Amino acid sequence: MAAVESDDSATTAGSTLGYALLSLLTRGPATGYQLTQQVKAPLGHFWTARHSQIYPELARLAAAGWVDSVEQAGPGPRAKKTYAITASGLAALRAWLVIPPTAQPRSEITLKAYAATSADPAAMAAVYIDLAERSARLLAEYEQDAERMRAAGQDDPVHPRFGNFAVLMMGIESQRAVHRWARWLAACLRTGHPVAYGEPPAD
Amino acid sequence: MAAVESDDSATTAGSTLGYALLSLLTRGPATGYQLTQQVKAPLGHFWTARHSQIYPELARLAAAGWVDSVEQAGPGPRAKKTYAITASGLAALRAWLVIPPTAQPRSEITLKAYAATSADPAAMAAVYIDLAERSARLLAEYEQDAERMRAAGQDDPVHPRFGNFAVLMMGIESQRAVHRWARWLAACLRTGHPVAYGEPPAD
DNA sequence: AGTTGACATGTCAGAAGTTACATAGTGAGG
């Protein structure tokens, strides 16, 4: 029996990005480029990464034995690498999923609201009116996506892409929350008086 | 007339954390320690920083001329430094406030939902039941805070701490969103069937 | 007398994330 060569994948701790990539790979094998595209929607509503972060992370996952890769000589200057999740990668993902998450979200829009009274009220109201408009557009877009998914049966928890639907539902909730809040805040700043929350802005 | 010594504060770009600290300092002068306490609530619901990040950032803000500091010899091994925002710091903050924010929020809880079907449904449902309970507790806490603030007139946009109230309102919206979503998701995972969103979970 | 926790400020190593640099083939439109 050979000496122990390394302490192996079982003890390797992964980064959040690593688990995000493993999650994407549960949908099937993909190249780094495809993963870069896939972190745009719906995952991108709550997690983003550039290709410059994804490629090195895939190399780390491969070193840990959590993904396998096969190279195909392609047209470009480098060979195309297709990654697939391994049994130990899936086990690691499963173990991570059931750990109750504690990380607090970070929101620049809310941070700006904290100092809202330091800026010109009209200019600041414009910022939140703009935000309300953007969130309304996103909301409409997300609701169309949700309709399409429901028609495809993705709202069923046994559907392999149910996770896409679940993330989209959170996107809808979030945009609704942002929309209501931004409208209220804009009304406050515009009128200069307290506005009851949830009240329709009487213009 | 002396030669130009530096390109000065006017051209200095600040980090988001720098602006967060300036926002806190609009409430009045504070020490690094006090700022560390103040990024806990309500700002901490949407932006956090450790003291190891705050002290160097304050030094950078001072170098840019955006804050002033006075030292008082204290009891500890080092002198206590009290920081105050300067006129150019306030101008920089005002300029930053009206830039429409674009940064997407990051949420680990939503990321886990993306891969929810890879884990044991019962274990995963427990994660979201726990999340629903935590968000309900936070919501109750935030609503009490909001009541206290309303009683103190902080819901008036002319109140100097209106920003605290605005941030808290977003906290309430967010926790409501998380609560509804987590309950829905837990019901989906528990029953193994599609659950209409917003439906009360008939247990 | 000893311990714990709050006050108070800092540094350092490393992880995580962004921006820019670098390379190169294919197909569509002007």
Add this chain to the structure above:
DNA sequence: CCTCACTATGTAACTTCTGACATGTCAACT
């Protein structure tokens, strides 16, 4: 023919953020 966009993978420099190390006083509790 030229440019542009898309495919495809990587590196390097830099900023941001976390966790651990480091120091020292004072008041309350045991």
